[in-house]
Amino acid sequence: MTVTCWMHLLLFCLCCHHEIQPAGCKPLWMSRQFPCDVTSYNTTQIKFDCRGRRLQAVPLGITSNATELDLSENVISNISADSFSNLPSLTLLDLSWVNKNKGVIIAANAFKNLTKLRELSLIGNCLNEIPGNLPRSLEILDLSNNQIMFLDSSSYVGLTNVKQLLLTRNCYMWSPCGRSVTIMEDSFAAMTELHTLDLSFNNLTHVPKGLPQSLSMLILASNMIQYISEYDFLGLENLKVLKIQGNCQRCHNAPYPCVPCQNGSLAIHPEAFHNLTQLETLNLGGNSLDHLNPSWFERLSKLKQLFLSFNFLMKEITQESTYLKYLPKLERMDLSFNFALKDYPMTVNLSKEFSNLKALKTLHMEGLVFQNIEPGTLEPLYELKNLTALNLGTNFIIHSDSTIFSKFLNLKMIYLAENRLYPIPGKSPSFQSDGYNQRSDLSYAPLLRPHPKDFLYELSHSLIKKECFESGRVLILSSNNLFFISPKQFEGYGNIACLNLSGNGFSAALNGSEFSSLPNLTYLDLSFNKIDLAYGNAFKELQKLQVLDLSNNPHYFKAFGVTHNLNFTRNLPALRVLNMSHNYIDTLTTKQMYSKSLTELQFTNNNLGTLWKERDGSYVMLFTNLTNLTILDISYNKISKIPDEVYEHLPCNLIKLRISHNSLTDFKWDKLQPFHQLQILDLSYNALPNVTGINSNVTLTLTFLDLSHNHISHLDSGFLKGAKSLTTLSLNKNRLTIINQSTFLPTPESQLQTLFLQKNPFQCTCDSLEFILWIENSDLKIPRLTTEVTCATPANQKDKVLIYFDINQCVNDNEAFLSYILTNLFIIVFMFVATVSHLFYWDASYVLHYMKAKLKGYRTLNSSDGVYDVFVTYDTRDPHVSEWVMKNLRVKLEEEGEKHLPLCLEERDWPPGVPLVENLAQSIRYSRKTLFVLTEGYVKTGVFKLAIYLAHQRLLDENMDVIVLLMLEPVLQHSHFLRLRRRLCGESVVEWPRTAAAEPWFWQNLRNVVRADNQPSLCSCAIETCILLDPLPETQSASLVTGGLLWLEAASVLIAFADMADKPDVSEVTTFDKTKLKKTDSGEEHTANQRKRREKKENLFYLILLHRDTAVFHEGGEDVTGSHSCSTMKLVSVSLLLPYVQPKTYAQSIFLALCFHGSRQEILAFHTFTHDQRDCSVVQRSKFIRLSEQFY
Structure with a gap:
């Protein structure tokens, strides 16, 4: 079986262990490594969303039945002819910003096979021309934000079914090209089905000729067209929307790059719009028009929306406006920012012609700039029964007669924000202009709000909040000069349900009478003021108030020693929502808030961390008596720790609890058990290091848990076991490196559907294998899994996507597996050899040398000269030495290894009553070897000297060296005898090792020495000489030693070399028992060569x-x-x-x-x-x- 087969088998076993199927067993688009989100709306509509996935190519695995494909905002630089060849069912293809506004190479036949494609978006790809071979089925084509500078009839060959063509922003102020886009005549003639054409922001200097008659919407905004002739829109009888704003801009205080027209304003032929009888929307804003020709509107009887902002039409608004009589169906009209330069009139009286606009619903008159709203100002509008919204913002109005608005019975919204209205005192003084009319050189910004980058000359910002608009009649007085409020302030405005007084800066202490004229008020916005809540009667007149916004009123809450009273909640029985955010509250006179109706409390950007400091229980019951509270937001409160008492006194009916953007380092999960209705818990942007204790204490009703942007580095196994209703868990931006498979164990009760894991420093090693396999098998939705769930370590994997980590190197890598097998095999063999060598080294060595000796002709020597193998002489007076000899030396030489003749020991084998000399002589005579165990005390005794001479006598008598010296202690270091013996026959001198590890070698070496043959040697002669010289005085013996013994040494060396050819190698005869081997006679005892060698030696x-x-x-x-x-x-x-x-x-x-x-x-x-x-x-x-x- 090959390595590959083994690897496949191993991978299959792992898959079975994790209860998953290998990636190869399921379609690629179902794999977690597939970068796109797949959504099936029904059996015939399947969308692949690959937007913003950092793709460098069209991903593989997109199924052939895909109907929608979004590849926008990636880094794909090349689209080949085969990129979409297997997607015949595709109906929508989005390639916007496919290379992040960089150049893209699109093959000529890239879209050829997309025969069902209806919508194609190629926005922001720096295209210089329209791609060829576009499918004929195309209906919507978006080529905006490119660099297409030339169009002719060949550009759209075959695109007869296109209904919507967007070709904007190819050359304009934010993408300058230095010239205008050239559009040849009849360039769009082939598009007979075209109904929407957008050519805005292209620096066009004239209206293109030969536009299709099927057009219903034409946008030519923000170009450089200075003249519109009577023939430009000829034949466009079906046109319903025409936008030609911004072609001749009003550059005074313009919040964008502005180039004025050469003629000052856009010139329009009187009959330019005569054939546009179906027109419903006309935008002429931003064209510096100073008059409106009635002939323009003569045939526009179906017009419903007319935008005339940012022109110079003050006279047309206040004087004869005969054009209005042609607009009976007009519903929305914008006359904003048509103020006259250097003029600040007392008032502006609308032309009587406005009374003809019977269908008018919304009228915007921002930026006309006048001082007073007088009875005649809006008189023509009184009879407009359909008028519901009137916008008079940003007009710098100083005074307004509130009784005027009582005449608008159906008016739902009165917008007076961004003016200079002053409070009305209890007794209204006569109004004086105080010189405001002398501002002849004032200049006004078109809008005080931020503008989008591309100004569209349309009022697109939201004037009021949706909840406010839906409550009833709305009065917006924000950003005025109402520094105090009197009951008369709101008389005449009618039945106001929503009142916005934000940004007025009033600082009066409310006493419960300010809003007495508004008994039906349900929505009150007092944000961005200096509200003083000193009195307990505040707001008691508002018994129907449901929403109260007191945010961004920090002035008095920052002042020390001032009453900070929150008892006003007792006075509002219908209050549902209270916003107290951005007040920086760090002290309160009121220790508890009371309300039975309040359901939502916004308490962000305060300082509960100070109110809830340790060992101070003053404010632990601050929210306790809000018995109906379901939503509590206490984010941005500098909370580092929530006292246990606070948990216990929070309202138990909470459904949403947000504690984000604090400094929490600990959270008592067990305190959540009483909250049986809690569904959303937001603990993001804190410093929680772990989630210990969450598994069994989290409420069963929790559906959303946000733990993002914390310091969590570890998740306990099954830590969400108790959260059976949890559907969404966010763990973004924590410190997670590894998540175990058991962390999110699937259970039948688990409802978890979405898991956020972005921006964690995951460790991409084989330790994460189980987690990666779990992700592959899990059905959980993990947003941005293929883009933002990345690795941080090791360095070679940094910023790489976790799910793309190559698990083959862990479970399916042939080379790694082979290396694993070889490494393990080497380790096993090495350990086996080492163990065998340690246990059976001498046996193997013996067999090896025995075989080598046999090959060289050696045979076993049978000898029975001695009774004992070795006579051991030692210091019997030293108990330690005696014990060592009896328990160690005797055991090693007699009982272990091969069995030979026994040892001769004085304490065991000497017969009693026999003289010492006789015992010594007999023991040495009848033993093969004499072993001297030398110690410091023994070498000084007479027994040692006698024994050494008796042993030497065998050398003289028998010519046999039987002496073996075992140095148990370092003795006789300066003895000539010992030094010469070490030099010439070092094998007969054995030292007790200094380390325990060398003891086995010592015993084996000793066995080899004592079992060696007793043959004569030159060593014996030298030793004898040394023994005889030792008794001499050093002055007499020195010369003999230096003169004589050195010659002996030289002789021994030369003889050894001369005799080397006849003897086995030294290593061969010193590592096993030599007494068992003897040279075998070869038949002839002395050959001629042997005699020659012997004679040479002699x-x-x-x-x-x-x-x-x-x-x-x-x-x-x-x-x-x-x-x-x-x-x-x-x-x-x-x-x-x-x-x-x-x-x-x-x-x-x-x-x-x-x-x-x-x-x-x-x-x-x-x-x-x-x-x-x-x-x-x-x-x-x-x-x-x-x-x-x-x-x-």
Whole structure:
């Protein structure tokens, strides 16, 4: 079986273990690694949403039945001919900003196979021309924000079914090109079905010719068209929307780059709109028009919306406006910002022609700039029964007669924001202009609100909140100068249900009478003021008030020593929503708030962290008596810890609890159990390090839990076990590195559907394998899984997507698996060899050397000379030494290993009553070896010296070296005997190791030494000489040692080299029992080659000894003359070498040397010694005697 097969089997086992199927077992689009979201609306509509996924190419795996594909906002730089070849069912394709406003290469046949495509968006791709071979089925084509500068009839060949063509922003002020877009005549003639054409922001200088008659909407806004002729819209009888605003801009105070027209305003032929009889919307704003030709509107009887803002039409508004009589169906009209330059009139009286607008519903008159609203100002509008919204904002109005608005019976919204209205005192003084009419050089900004980048000359911002508008009649007085409120302020406005007084800066203390004229008020906005809540009667007149906004009133709450009273909630029995945000409350006179009706409390951007400080229970019941409260938002309150008492006194009916943007480091999850209706809990933007304790204490009703932007680094296994209703969990921007599979264990009760994990520093290693496999198998929706759930470690995976981590290197990598097998095999073999070597090394070595010896001709030596294997002599007086010998040495040499003759031990084997000398002699004589266990005390005893001489006597008698020295302690460091023995026969000197690890080697080495054959050697001769010299004084023996023993050493080396050819390798005979092997005779005892080698050795030995001994006797001639014992010692030391050479030759040489160099006493000593040498024959001795006597 190959490695690949094994890997597939392993991957299958892992998949079964995790109860998942391999990725190859399901379609690619179902894989978690697939970057797009797939939505099926029904069986025939399937959408692949790949927007903003950082894709570099069209992803693989999009099914052929896909009907919608969104690839916008990616980094795809090339779209090939095969990118969509397998998507024949595609009806919508969005390629907007597909390369983030950079160039995109689109192949010529990229869209050829999309025969069902109806909508194609190519916005922001820097295209220079329209792509070719677009499908004929196309109905909507968006080419905005490109660089298409030229269009002709060939540009849209075959696009006969296109109904909507958007070709905006190819060349304009924010994307300058230095020229205008050129559109040739009849460029759109082939589009016979076209009904919407947008050519705005293209620097067009004229209306394109030959536009299709099917057009119903034409947008030519923000171009450079300065003249509209009578033929420009000829043939467009079906046109319903025409927008030509911003072609000749009013540059005074314009909040955008502005280039004025050469002629000052847009020139329009009187009959330019004559054939547009179906027109419903006309936008002529931002064209610097100073008059309106009635002939323009003569045939626009169906017009419903007319936008005339940002022109110079003040006269047309206040004087004869005959054009209005042609607009009976007009419903919406915008006359904003048509103020006259350097003029601030007392009032503006609308033309009487406005009374003809019977269908008018909304009228915008912002930015006309006048001081007063007088009875005649809006008089023409009194009879307009359909008028519901009147916008008079940003007019710098100082005074308004509120009784005027009582005449508008159906008016639902009165917008007077951004003016200069002053409060009306209890007794209204006569109004004085106070010089305001002298502002002849004032200039006014078109709007005080921020403008979008591309100004459309339409009022697109929301004037009021939806909830306010739906409550009833609305009065907006925000951003005026109402620094106090009197009951008369609102008289005449009618039955007001929603009142907005934000941004007026009034600081009066409310006493419960200010809004007495508004008994039906349900919505009150007092934000951005300086409300003083000193009195407990505040708002008591508003018994129907449901929504109260007191946000952004921090002035008095920041002041110390001032009454901060929140008892006003008792006075509002219908209050549902209270906004107290952005007041920076850090102290309150009221310790508790009371309300039975309040359901929502916004208490953000205050300082509950100070109110709820530890060991101060003053404010722990602040919200307790809000018994019906279901929504509580206490975000941005600098809370670092919530006291236990606060949890216990929060209203139990809470459904939504938001505590985000605080500094919480701990949250008591067990305190949530009483909240049986809690559904949404927001703890984002805190400093929670963990979620310990959440699993069993979280309320069962919780559906949404936001823990994003915390410091959570670990999730306990099954930490959401108790949250059976939880559907959404947000863990964005925490410190999670690894999530275990058991963290989100699936249970039958679990309802979790969405899990947010973006921007966590995940660790992309094999430790995350289980989590990645769980993601692959899970049905949870993980938003931005393929873009923002990224890795932080290791460094080579940084910023890479977690789900794209290659798990093959963990479970399906052939090379890794092979390396794993080889590594494990190597480790197993290595451990086996090491173990076997440790346990059976000597057995293997023995067998190996035994076989090698057999191959070289060695055989087993049968010998029974001795009774004992080894005689061990040691210091019996030292109990430690005795114990070591009996329990260690005896066991190792007798009981372990191969069984040989027993040891001879003094304390065990010596018969009692026998003299010491006899016991010593017998033990040494009948033992193969004599082992001396040397210690500091033992070498000083006479027993040791006697035993060493007796052992040496065997060397003299039997020519066998039986001495083995075991140095249990470092002794005799300066002994010539020991030093020479170490030098020449180091195997016979064994030292007790210093470390326990070397003890096995020590015992094996000792076994090898004591079981070696007792054969004569040069080492024995040298040692004998050293023993005889040791008793001499150092001054006498030094010369002999240096002069004689060095020659012995040299001789031993040369003999060893000369004899090396006849003997096995040293390592071969020192690592196993040599007593069992003996050289096998080969038939002929002495061959010619052997005799030659022996003669060479003897001659060499003879020459060396002759030269040496001559020098020895010559050296000692003068110093030791007359000392017979010394001369005898010299002769004896020389004679020790006699067993190794021919005695006759050697003796003659010595005698001749003495004749020349020695004295008479030395010759006689040599003569006497030769008589005692048994190795010399009688004939030889007689010859020596005769020679010596004759010579002398």
